[in-house]
Amino acid sequence: xxxxxxxxxxxxxxxxxxxxxxxxxxxxxxxxxxxxxxxxxxxxxxxxxxxxxxxxxxxxxxxxxxxxxxxxxxxxxxxxxxxxxxxxxxxxxxxxxxxxxxxxxxxxxxxxxxxxxxxxxxxxxxxxxxxxxxxxxxxxxxxxxxxxxxxxxxxxxxxxxxxxxxxxxxxxxxxxxxxxxxxxxxxxxxxxxxxxxxxxxxxxxxxxxxxxxxxxxxxxxxxxxxxxxxxxxxxxxxxxxxxxxxxxxxxxx
Amino acid sequence: xxxxxxxxxxxxxxxxxxxxxxxxxxxxxxxxxxxxxxxxxxxxxxxxxxxxxxxxxxxxxxxxxxxxxxxxxxxxxxxxxxxxxxxxxxxxxxxxxxxxxxxxxxxxxxxxxxxxxxxxxxxxxxxxxxxxxxxxxxxxxxxxxxxxxxxxxxxxxxxxxxxxxxxxxxxxxxxxxxxxxxxxxxxxxxxxxxxxxxxxxxxxxxxxxxxxxxxxxxxxxxxxxxxxxxxxxxxxxxxxxxxxxxxxxxxxx
Numbered sequence: 344x345x346x347x348x349x350x351x352x353x354x355x356x357x358x359x360x361x362x363x364x365x366x367x368x369x370x371x372x373x374x375x376x377x378x379x380x381x382x383x384x385x386x387x388x389x390x391x392x393x394x395x396x397x398x399x400x401x402x403x404x405x406x407x408x409x410x411x412x413x414x415x416x417x418x419x420x421x422x423x424x425x426x427x428x429x430x431x432x433x434x435x436x437x438x439x440x441x442x443x444x445x446x447x448x449x450x451x452x453x454x455x456x457x458x459x460x461x462x463x464x465x466x467x468x469x470x471x472x473x474x475x476x477x478x479x480x481x482x483x484x485x486x487x488x489x490x491x492x493x494x495x496x497x498x499x500x501x502x503x504x505x506x507x508x509x510x511x512x513x514x515x516x517x518x519x520x521x522x523x524x525x526x527x528x529x530x531x532x533x534x535x536x537x538x539x540x541x542x543x544x545x546x547x548x549x550x551x552x553x554x555x556x557x558x559x560x561x562x563x564x565x566x567x568x569x570x571x572x573x574x575x576x577x578x579x580x581x582x583x584x585x586x587x588x589x590x591x592x593x594x595x596x
Numbered sequence: 597x598x599x600x601x602x603x604x605x606x607x608x609x610x611x612x613x614x615x616x617x618x619x620x621x622x623x624x625x626x627x628x629x630x631x632x633x634x635x636x637x638x639x640x641x642x643x644x645x646x647x648x649x650x651x652x653x654x655x656x657x658x659x660x661x662x663x664x665x666x667x668x669x670x671x672x673x674x675x676x677x678x679x680x681x682x683x684x685x686x687x688x689x690x691x692x693x694x695x696x697x698x699x700x701x702x703x704x705x706x707x708x709x710x711x712x713x714x715x716x717x718x719x720x721x722x723x724x725x726x727x728x729x730x731x732x733x734x735x736x737x738x739x740x741x742x743x744x745x746x747x748x749x750x751x752x753x754x755x756x757x758x759x760x761x762x763x764x765x766x767x768x769x770x771x772x773x774x775x776x777x778x779x780x781x782x783x784x785x786x787x788x789x790x791x792x793x794x795x796x797x798x799x800x801x802x803x804x805x806x807x808x809x810x811x812x813x814x815x816x817x818x819x820x821x822x823x824x825x826x827x828x829x830x831x832x833x834x835x836x837x838x839x840x841x842x843x844x845x846x847x848x849x
Binding site: 382384385386387388389390391392393395396397398417418421422425426447449450451456459460463464465492495496498499502505506521522523524525526527529531532533534535536538539545546547548549550552576577578579580581582583584585586588589592593595596 | 635637638639640641642643644645646648649650651670671674675678679700702703704709712713716717718745748749751752755758759775777778779780782784785786787788789791792798799800801802803805829830831832833834835836837838839841842845846848849
């Protein structure tokens with residue numbers, strides 16, 4: 344079946360990773376691109392509630408429609424599905440992000456915010472990330488794995504609420520050992536705020552964090568897979584209910 | 597045990613709901629408030645990566661320290677835990693939000709972004725919301741239930757990664773039937789974008805959504821509880837792995 348694909352990202356409309364994703368996705372059907380005007384890294388599942396959303400139509404070709412939106416990645420998905428696309432997308436793709444979105448980073452990631460938003464609409468959605476922040480990162484291996492993963496997902500007539508967090512190690516293609524299905528690694532981001540004074544004496548801080556992996560040896564986690572040369576895939580759900588605690592806390596209230 | 601409590605919100609430092617939460621929390625120990633300068637509704641788990649974070653110390657009393665931060669609710673938690681507080685908080689509270697954060701709204705909510713961030717630091721964290729958006733909403737019943745819930749949670753020596761999403765119906769106290777432990781209701785936000793033209797002819801949109809509950813009869817959901825006069829409590833987890841799909845997709849790749 345020819346797909347009707349919505350593509351977005353969080354690095355903005357001009358990112359190299361977005362172009363790489365468009366190239367691969369175009370082989371699977373019609374693509375519509377609605378991406379943020381500017382970088383929206385770390386915007387998570389944020390939506391724009393107090394400002395208007397400006398939308399700029401950039402180019403219309405036979406099979407590619409491109410829009411830039413002055414909003415977040417989730418805004419892009421919403422405006423695409425509810426206002427721009429004539430027919431509901433059959434697939435929503437986000438990325439390819441410049442930088443990893445493994446472990447709890449899934450919570451902060453604009454790339455994955457867009458993908459989980461897609462899943463709330465009951466459209467299979469995949470976020471792709473390469474573990475390199477460089478603007479000119481090499482997406483050769485990433486393109487190969489995006490294609491392979493899309494083929495396999497479509498082949499299995501996946502569940503409509505399917506949402507995948509795919510991370511691709513930034514190493515030469517021939518060193519990648521394959522694809523590994525994983526769970527999200529436990530841990531947290533520890534910040535070392537860099538405190539400064541502005542010319543008027545006001546204190547300000549830059550947020551500079553590092554991820555503390557609390558289970559570095561767990562071979563079923565995405566962090567382990569990436570460190571060991573695998574492409575990691577974590578299926579993600581939008582139901583955040585903690586069912587274990589739900590059961591345990593039954594007698595508390 | 598006297599608690600060392602961090603309080604934040606997403607409606608900003610001047611919100612009435614924040615003052616209500618400070619009043620109740622102060623009965624349980626020392627409180628430190630680090631809240632956004634401005635309204636941050638819908639900011640989810642967003643962090644500020646490309647701008648500096650300005651921090652303004654507003655007032656120091658014996659037992660209350662108050663800071664306003666030009667960042668998101670998650671920024672507030674990070675800067676409080678990693679830079680401001682001398683000792684790690686024993687409890688992180690967020691709210692009381694003006695407006696419901698039940699169902700999938702947990703994904704978009706800045707109030708719950710701060711609470712889940714607390715849980716990544718292994719500090720028991722609770723987000724409180726009242727189902728009224730009014731700036732001068734009546735927090736009388738909310739204050740009562742915040743206190744009751746805090747007492748019961750502390751009494752049970754809860755797990756350090758405990759995270760609760762508490763929603764309180766905006767109805768007179770005497771009409772509230774009690775507290776109900778729930779799961780997050782399934783559904784999605786459907787947007788009806790309000791399209792306009794600015795004076796220079798540029799298209800812009802206002803995001804106006806309504807929640808479509810796909811299981812209105814499910815009595816174990818937060819939506820049902822709120823509609824039927826209960827305070828809803830949903831335990832929330834930061835592990836977004838979809839373990840069912842993880843198992844099912846084992847043979848796909």
